[in-house]
Amino acid sequence: MSAPTNRMPVNPAAVLAGTLADKTEKGGFTPPPASPARRRARRRNFYSALLFLSPWILGFLIFTLWPILYSAYLSLTDYDVINAPTFTGFDNYVELVQDPKIALALGNTIFYTVIQVPLHIGVALALALLLSRIGQSSGFFRTVFFLPNMTPPVAVGVLFLLVFNGQNGFVNLVLGWFGVNGPAWTTDPNWVKPGLILMSLWQVGASVVILLAALQSVPKELYESARLDGAGFWRQTRSVTVPLISPALFFLVIINTIAGFNNFTEAYTAFFGSGNSTYSNDAALFYVIYLFQQGFEFLHMGYASAMAWLLFLIVLLVTAVQMIVSRRLVFYEGGSQ
Secondary structure: OOOOOOOOOOOHHHHHHHHHHHHHHOOOOOOOOOOHHHHHHHHHHHHHHHHHHHHHHHHHHHHHHHHHHHHHHHOOEEOOOOOOOEEOOOHHHHHHHHOHHHHHHHHHHHHHHHHHHHHHHHHHHHHHHHHOOOHHHHHHHHHHHHHHHHOOHHHHHHHHHHHOOOOOOHHHHHHHHOOOOOOOOOOOHHHHHHHHHHHHHHHOHHHHHHHHHHHHOOOHHHHHHHHHOOOOHHHHHHHHHHHHOHHHHHHHHHHHHHHHHOOOHHHHHHHOHHHOOOOOHHHHOOHHHHHHHHHHHOOOHHHHHHHHHHHHHHHHHHHHHHHHHHHHHOOOOOOOO
């Protein structure tokens, strides 16, 4: 008499499910069509989702997509808002090449962006590293650093004129304590853009909050391993911190670059508002300010639309280059550099 064999109990439902799965993967089994009741339920769910999304869809079509398409049409016309648009082809784009103020405004904008973005991110990273080392008290200082972001940009423009006043401004007053004769920030064309760049650091708090969150997600074990290998603070920052927070840094580079190309309110309030016409205006003539002047002061809406599309193409090109470069410099967890 043979010895009894140990057999696991067979679950018919599991066997059937496995057989159906095998047949489905091999293309030998077609699932039965959904019942009419199930199809009706799917349609109801689809229409319900569409109903909830409809406010956003309508807002996007009316206030975003339509203005974009209409501005593309206006860029090919001569339009002064009062009279009907007159089609002129690519005359506005030809005028862009011939207008000397386009080169001036683009040069000012590029200078501002190239200097402001690295300085902004460097200051934000330094403050975030400092906050990451003070423990639970970082919550209070995080709030303090973020509060200036709540200040209206128009107020920041007025504050710029007060703080950077060449005669009795706070910045020159502090420089005078150290025996430094401060420049005329608001009237000397050579110092207008540096002053605006320094003033932009007033609103560095949002970037500090983002980088602080990224720093808190870095595993502590990596710092311990680096210290055991004899790495100091700077080596840890360069070899551990920066690679692991590089996605956050890349995000800030993108949004601050776009913001730099669209810089408008502070400079316009300080140098172009209320009929201000000092000789330092050309130094503060950023691209979007010139676009605003053409569209809403001179009523050259067709030309302003062409300027807007030129700015869009420039920002698109710069962002594409940054995306390509990021493939070698940005490290994503679970992926490759």
